[in-house]
Amino acid sequence: MDDRFNTIAGWTLFGGIVALGLSTLSSHYFEADKHHRPETMGYAIAGVEAEGGGAAKPLPLANLLAQGDVAKGEKIFAKCKACHTIDQGAANGIGPNLWGIVGDNKAEGRGGYAFSDALKAVGGKWTFDDLNKWLTSPKAFADGTKMTFAGISDPQDRADVILYLNSMGSNEPLPAPEAIPAAGDESGGEKAVAVVGDPAKGEKVFAKCRSCHTIDKGGANGIGPNLYGVPGEQIANSADRGGFAFSDALKAHSGDKWTEANLDKWLTSPKSFADGTKMTFAGLPKEQDRADVIAYLNSQGGSLTLGGGDAAPAADAEKK
């Protein structure tokens, strides 16, 4: 069975590579892509992203965190377990226990763990950025560290494991991702909700939400409230959400409803929508992903008429 799976997976991968190769080849051969940019731009402007190039520029950490996967991070953490425990109150090993490490002071406390002078000298808190650098190469970050671990080279793997660390006793708010316009969207994505969502695709996007939310009718609250029927409902209505204890930040919006436009804003960046929210999820930078997941939410007991007309429901909410 396993073998067969591997064979199928192998051929699927091979097919993908061939297809990729062919499309690259043909676009070169036929020069299909007329508005091709020169391979290297004359000069780089600080803060301006190279367009198009795709693979050339890795996504910023905030975006990798936003699209990251806590469950994958937990798997990657297997590499760390040789030296680290992470459960609250667990013993130090070769390395210190890592419960609540994100946002905590570096090389301090941790049940009296004897840190190297190298790491102690770095000082400050473990921000997302510093953890990202540390896990890229502990030695480059703190030359002389006792953590004899080469590092994780894949940026998404690092982001995933950092998300997992954050889920274990920290829950620091994630940085807001940089907006990345949808493919073919030249406007920079600043327009109102105009993209039509696909609930089936949205269900896949919702995998990112499942670590904190159930959505089936009557499902239990987790880190976040059950989301059945939320679209069209009052924001942060604890009585309708099985007594979920919402943050004051989100409750401040409870005079309003979860319209399509509000959901879109919330899912772009929960923190910008309600500064101080308990939803430590960076947001979905892609407009299409948001539209899809909103369509999915709405298909699970929601009562919105979707389609970008955000004016009408908002006006409704105003009247009360």
Ligand code: HEC
């Ligand atoms: C071979 C053992 C080993 C492995 C594997 C390892 N670490 Fe460490 N880790 C250490 C040691 C030892 C220290 C203390 C470093 C020092 O004092 O210089 C440390 C320190 C840390 C710290 C700093 C803790 C603090 O209180 O400041 C973090 C964060 C960390 N490790 C995360 C990880 C993660 C995540 C992984 C897996 C991707 C990992 N480590 C893999 C041994 C290891």
Ligand code: HEC
């Ligand atoms: C890390 C955990 C976490 C993840 C991941 C997460 N959420 Fe949340 N969510 C929360 C928490 C906690 C709240 C309550 C926020 C508050 O009170 O400030 C919340 C609140 C909400 C609400 C408001 C519910 C209401 O009744 O007002 C919606 C809608 C929502 N989340 C949708 C999503 C969607 C869609 C995703 C995935 C794209 C997602 N969340 C991912 C934790 C999470």
